[in-house]
Amino acid sequence: TSPVRPLPAIPSGLPGVTSHGLQGEHFLSVQGLSKDQLNHIFNLAQTFRVCINKERPLEHILKGKLMALMFYEVSTRTHCSFQAAIQRLGGRTVTMDTNTSSVKKGESLEDSVMMMSGYADVVVIRHPEPGAVARAAAVSRRPVINAGDGVGEHPTQALLDVFAIREEIGTVNGLIITMVGDLKHGRTVHSLARLLTLYNVQLRYVSPPGLGMPDYITQFATSQGIHQEEFNSLEAALPDTDVLYMTRIQKERFVTLEDYERACGHFIVTPHLMTRAKRRMIVLHPLPRNQEISTEFDTDPRAAYFRQAEGGMYVRMALLAMVLGKC
Amino acid sequence: TSPVRPLPAIPSGLPGVTSHGLQGEHFLSVQGLSKDQLNHIFNLAQTFRVCINKERPLEHILKGKLMALMFYEVSTRTHCSFQAAIQRLGGRTVTMDTNTSSVKKGESLEDSVMMMSGYADVVVIRHPEPGAVARAAAVSRRPVINAGDGVGEHPTQALLDVFAIREEIGTVNGLIITMVGDLKHGRTVHSLARLLTLYNVQLRYVSPPGLGMPDYITQFATSQGIHQEEFNSLEAALPDTDVLYMTRIQKERFVTLEDYERACGHFIVTPHLMTRAKRRMIVLHPLPRNQEISTEFDTDPRAAYFRQAEGGMYVRMALLAMVLGKC
Amino acid sequence: TSPVRPLPAIPSGLPGVTSHGLQGEHFLSVQGLSKDQLNHIFNLAQTFRVCINKERPLEHILKGKLMALMFYEVSTRTHCSFQAAIQRLGGRTVTMDTNTSSVKKGESLEDSVMMMSGYADVVVIRHPEPGAVARAAAVSRRPVINAGDGVGEHPTQALLDVFAIREEIGTVNGLIITMVGDLKHGRTVHSLARLLTLYNVQLRYVSPPGLGMPDYITQFATSQGIHQEEFNSLEAALPDTDVLYMTRIQKERFVTLEDYERACGHFIVTPHLMTRAKRRMIVLHPLPRNQEISTEFDTDPRAAYFRQAEGGMYVRMALLAMVLGKC
Numbered sequence: 001t002s003p004v005r006p007l008p009a010i011p012s013g014l015p016g017v018t019s020h021g022l023q024g025e026h027f028l029s030v031q032g033l034s035k036d037q038l039n040h041i042f043n044l045a046q047t048f049r050v051c052i053n054k055e056r057p058l059e060h061i062l063k064g065k066l067m068a069l070m071f072y073e074v075s076t077r078t079h080c081s082f083q084a085a086i087q088r089l090g091g092r093t094v095t096m097d098t099n100t101s102s103v104k105k106g107e108s109l110e111d112s113v114m115m116m117s118g119y120a121d122v123v124v125i126r127h128p129e130p131g132a133v134a135r136a137a138a139v140s141r142r143p144v145i146n147a148g149d150g151v152g153e154h155p156t157q158a159l160l161d162v163f164a165i166r167e168e169i170g171t172v173n174g175l176i177i178t179m180v181g182d183l184k185h186g187r188t189v190h191s192l193a194r195l196l197t198l199y200n201v202q203l204r205y206v207s208p209p210g211l212g213m214p215d216y217i218t219q220f221a222t223s224q225g226i227h228q229e230e231f232n233s234l235e236a237a238l239p240d241t242d243v244l245y246m247t248r249i250q251k252e253r254f255v256t257l258e259d260y261e262r263a264c265g266h267f268i269v270t271p272h273l274m275t276r277a278k279r280r281m282i283v284l285h286p287l288p289r290n291q292e293i294s295t296e297f298d299t300d301p302r303a304a305y306f307r308q309a310e311g312g313m314y315v316r317m318a319l320l321a322m323v324l325g326k327c
Numbered sequence: 328t329s330p331v332r333p334l335p336a337i338p339s340g341l342p343g344v345t346s347h348g349l350q351g352e353h354f355l356s357v358q359g360l361s362k363d364q365l366n367h368i369f370n371l372a373q374t375f376r377v378c379i380n381k382e383r384p385l386e387h388i389l390k391g392k393l394m395a396l397m398f399y400e401v402s403t404r405t406h407c408s409f410q411a412a413i414q415r416l417g418g419r420t421v422t423m424d425t426n427t428s429s430v431k432k433g434e435s436l437e438d439s440v441m442m443m444s445g446y447a448d449v450v451v452i453r454h455p456e457p458g459a460v461a462r463a464a465a466v467s468r469r470p471v472i473n474a475g476d477g478v479g480e481h482p483t484q485a486l487l488d489v490f491a492i493r494e495e496i497g498t499v500n501g502l503i504i505t506m507v508g509d510l511k512h513g514r515t516v517h518s519l520a521r522l523l524t525l526y527n528v529q530l531r532y533v534s535p536p537g538l539g540m541p542d543y544i545t546q547f548a549t550s551q552g553i554h555q556e557e558f559n560s561l562e563a564a565l566p567d568t569d570v571l572y573m574t575r576i577q578k579e580r581f582v583t584l585e586d587y588e589r590a591c592g593h594f595i596v597t598p599h600l601m602t603r604a605k606r607r608m609i610v611l612h613p614l615p616r617n618q619e620i621s622t623e624f625d626t627d628p629r630a631a632y633f634r635q636a637e638g639g640m641y642v643r644m645a646l647l648a649m650v651l652g653k654c
Numbered sequence: 655t656s657p658v659r660p661l662p663a664i665p666s667g668l669p670g671v672t673s674h675g676l677q678g679e680h681f682l683s684v685q686g687l688s689k690d691q692l693n694h695i696f697n698l699a700q701t702f703r704v705c706i707n708k709e710r711p712l713e714h715i716l717k718g719k720l721m722a723l724m725f726y727e728v729s730t731r732t733h734c735s736f737q738a739a740i741q742r743l744g745g746r747t748v749t750m751d752t753n754t755s756s757v758k759k760g761e762s763l764e765d766s767v768m769m770m771s772g773y774a775d776v777v778v779i780r781h782p783e784p785g786a787v788a789r790a791a792a793v794s795r796r797p798v799i800n801a802g803d804g805v806g807e808h809p810t811q812a813l814l815d816v817f818a819i820r821e822e823i824g825t826v827n828g829l830i831i832t833m834v835g836d837l838k839h840g841r842t843v844h845s846l847a848r849l850l851t852l853y854n855v856q857l858r859y860v861s862p863p864g865l866g867m868p869d870y871i872t873q874f875a876t877s878q879g880i881h882q883e884e885f886n887s888l889e890a891a892l893p894d895t896d897v898l899y900m901t902r903i904q905k906e907r908f909v910t911l912e913d914y915e916r917a918c919g920h921f922i923v924t925p926h927l928m929t930r931a932k933r934r935m936i937v938l939h940p941l942p943r944n945q946e947i948s949t950e951f952d953t954d955p956r957a958a959y960f961r962q963a964e965g966g967m968y969v970r971m972a973l974l975a976m977v978l979g980k981c
Contacts, residue, residue: 059391064713066738076434077442080421084393084446087419092741094734107730107942110949115731115941118964119738287442288434295437310445386718403761404769407748411720411773414746614769615761622764625793637772 023325026137028146030155030195038198042163044318044327045311049167052088052314059090061326068120069095070112070136071147072127077287077309078147078156082124085316091324094120110139117141122324125149143323151187157286158191160315162199164308165243168282172196178204178237180267181247181292183213188286189247193217197224204241206231208263211253234267238276244269246285246292246305269293274300284308350652353464355473357482357522365525369490371645371654372638376494379415379641386417388653395447396422397439397463398474399454404614404636405474405483409451412643418651421447437466444468449651452476470650478514484613485518487642489526491635492570495609499523505531505564507594508574508619510540515613516574520544524551531568533558535590538580561594565604571596573612573619573632596620601627611635677979680791682800684809684849692852696817698972698981699965703821706742706968713744715980722774723749724766724790725801726781731941731963732801732810736778739970745978748774764793771795776978779803797977805841811940812845814969816853818962819897822936826850832858832891834921835901835946837867842940843901847871851878858895860885862917865907888921892931898923900939900946900959923947928954938962 020040051058067086071079083093096116109127113136117123124145125133130152137144148154165172177196179189183205193203194217203226205213212230221228231237238244246269254260268291269283282304285293289305297303321327347367378385394413398406410420423443436454440463444450451472452460457479464471475481492499504523506516510532520530521544530553532540539557548555558564565571573596581587595618596610609631612620616632624630648654674694705712721740725733737747750770763781767790771777778799779787784806791798802808819826831850833843837859847857848871857880859867866884875882885891892898900923908914922945923937936958939947943959951957975981 055391057391064709064711064742066741068734076423076439080395080423080443080446083421087393087421088391094737094741096730096734097728106944108949111942112730114960115963116734118960119734119967288438290433295435298441306441306445309442313446382718384718403750403766407722407750407770407773410748414720414748415718615765617760622762633768633772636769640773 020322022319022322024143025323026140026144026146027155027319027323028134028137028144029153030158030191033195033198035198038159038162038195041159041315041318041322042166044321045163045314046167048088048317049311049314058088058317061321062086062089062091062324065089065091065122065324065326066120067091067093067320068116068123069093070098070116070123070125071096072098072109072125072132073148073150075126075148077312078126081309081312082147082316082320084313086320088313089317089321089326091121091320109136113140113144117144122320145319145323148187151185154187154191156312156316156319157188158195159319160308160312161188161192161245161284161286162195163311163315164284164304165282167311168304168307169242169280172199172201174200175242176202176204176240177243177245178206178231178241179213179245179247180206180234180237182211182249182253183207183247184211185250185253186247189213189245190217192245193221197221197226201226203228204231204237205229206234206237206267208249208253208267211249234273235276238273239278241277242281244277244281244283246283246289248286248288248290248292264291267292269297271296271300274302277302347649349646349649351470352650353467353471353473354482354646354650355461355464355471356480357485357518360522360525362525365486365489365522368486368642368645368649369493371648372490372641373494375415375644376638376641385415385644388648389413389416389418389651392416392418392449392651392653393447394418394420394647395443395450396420397425397443397450397452398423399425399436399452399459400475400477402453402475404639405453408636408639409474409643409647411640413647415640416644416648418448418647436463440467440471444471449647472646472650475514478512481514481518483639483643483646484515485522486646487635487639488515488519488572488611488613489522490638490642491611491631492609494638495631495634496569496607499526499528501527502569503529503531503567504570504572505533505558505568506540506572506574507533507561507564509538509576509580510534510574511538512577512580513574516540516572517544519572520548524548524553529554529556531556531558531564533561533564533594535576535580535594538576561600562603565600568604569608571604571608571610573610573616575613575615575617575619591618594619596624598623598627601629604629674976676973676976678797679977680794680798680800681809681973681977682788682791682798683807684812684845687849687852689852692813692816692849695813695969695972695976696820698975699817699968700821702742702971703965703968712742712971715975716740716743716745716978719743719745719776719978719980720774721745721747721974722770722777723747724752724770724777724779725750726752726763726779726786727802727804729780729802731966732780735963735966736801736970736974738967740974742967743971743975743980745775745974763790767791767794767798771798776974799973799977802841805839808841808845810966810970810973811842812849813973814962814966815842815846815899815938815940816849817965817969818938818958819936821965822958822961823896823934826853826855828854829896830856830858830894831897831899832860832885832895833867833899833901834860834888834891836865836903836907837861837901838865839904839907840901843867843899844871846899847875851875851880855880857882858885858891859883860888860891860921862903862907862921865903888927889930892927895931896935898931898935898937900937900943902940902942902944902946918945921946923951925950925954928956931956 117140122143124147126147127149130150133146133149285305444467449470451474453474454476457477460473460476578587612632771794776797778801780801781803784804787800787803905914939959
């Protein structure tokens, strides 16, 4: 579905290629990213996608580079995606097993990152506590990439969400993007909404009562000139929607199971419901899903969530290559 | 012990080399494999063994290829063997840790394999439920290799068992092959018996009462013209045996510990017992062993079980190279 | 802080380069290592450090080589350091997960190492029982490297400790080296003291009552002509010290928490205490630390413990290249 664009040649480490400003820097948040930086990441990610599909060699790009993985919280998708990304570019991984590691002997995050950054060229950290990754970055001897810190940031997820929109529809500008689910606690929708303010989009929010988008996000979007609207029902928001961004609703957020089931019944994507949607639109989800999207919908061409996940690998490849100064 | 055979040159991706029909296909079962396909696998495996022993480079063959490992059940030997196999050929691995993964968040096997097949070029799956791997293959975007699914299939184990016989004795045809242990529940002996029907062999079964080879296996072998015989004692079956295939007996299968010990006493390979066997024969075991084979026998030249395990790596190398269309 | 030394060229597998005698051998203990062998290891480690800092390619050195990791006990630092070391040289790893492996099915260490040494070119083992690694080596078909066996040996730790001294100060000879903490149970200080007897050093011991260096170590050092002295307080031993080697004190060694806190209060490195030390000296620690070294001291140039940990990677690179016959 993506339009033909000329592929940029893969830079080969010549002087000047790292003018994007990410080389050697920590990557902790989407805040402060410029439109030019985004375009650099997305163009490179797209190039990598095409190269892999055509079996063009990419292993020279990060040959000899080591990436340390420090995951203090489980995240299969992000862990596997980073593992795949560095290896597709010829780099290698060192994994710190936090289940059975010095962490259990009481080693501090700071000491662990001091150690790992002595072995590797870049350090990817996931942590349940907001701010923990920034704390680690402050003492790391190598660039740190934030792979999610609690309800804080998950910047590579936001990047891959926007990349999916761009790849599937060909542009982000001019779209109506509808976010559905627990928007109050959902880290991914916070980062995504923030990043989308760089584009000319309209945002729609659909959530159970009491789980709406926080004020500080909506106020920020307003200040950036973004038109936003709240809806009570998915049916009402759906017809004009170009991108339907579904998220998990945690059972724990509801007082009674009845409340949960009542809320969820309104927020499930099914083939029947989707007859109300446009023909040319897409459904995204950060995955893993619970029941928000019926598996019967998976074969619909608008079901873009697995392509979205795959795209995360290309985005992380681009980011690693840029941070390591090779693209 | 293997006779001199001319080594086939390693194919280098020229058109026609993938006429074996495994390229891009799932590998779920030994059923349907032709003798030609078996020979292709075994010749390639043998070539790889020689190349590694001579330190000839093989890393170009699967350079740039990623293998995903999804093990929903522990299997150290199979896991390590696949890891080693892909890396010996220059490929790399992405491991999904099912202990601490989205699996625990309730993600379905299908969704997980959709994700992993977006990152990798081939997916190797182990699962405790029969049929689960086929279910995963049905939605996977890349070839799936069955690394064992419960009491279902374990096709690469059967391949490596036959490869061991071929490498150790030089041929499979004309041999008397004796299978010992719990033949009722033993997945490996079922797949092996089935695969051996492609050769001209005689099969002998030695098992405790009630744990004999199931009828559907013996009837299938009979329909293929295989001569089979049941024995009550290992001593009686041993003298003519060319290949003694030992398996574990699970204590849980017996009502009393006394029953177990009585049964097991009859099925233990010791140096003393093996004075009754031919000088030129081999003992195999899928490993890990319990007490079925005395460690005192390990230094006997007929003790082939560790060479058999090593051979598994070469067989998996061959299979990966063929499925990925490189040999 | 290290003086300029001409870097040895990296050997490239020519005949004669493996005259160091470690090629194809198990590496189980520091005992029996000659001064020439130590110098070969340290010179090579230093060369590797410079090459990595200058981004010179090293991946050809162990290309195609597989290292098996068998850790029967958690050791994050050692595990990650070996992983990084082999990969920096272009080799790859196969990891046996002992938490979820055949070990749980009751497979013996010997059987497991027989299997793993069939897949890999070198086997690195960590085990809680003294002597276990030597037991494994006795049946292994490939060289085994001891990555620590209980209160037994941890030879690569001792090597990296001496390497740190050499790199930081430029020489080992003529130094006063003070070891602090629980010297009775500390494996690292036993191996280190033994290795230091190859140099012209003075040793000082500072430990809580009842936790002093064992007689068999002090007697061995005496027999090698090493001057040793015991101190009751860190303050008293500090002023002349060139290398302060701190170790953990385990709470479990003390009868009451009061005893522990009394003892520990005397053995904590702080910026204030270190005003008593020389300006040109270093503080080492095998890590992870508890409270023996205040984090406020981390920014002091004499705080060498994280550089020491990083050096472990270069030492292990050197050892792997030598054992595998490539340097």
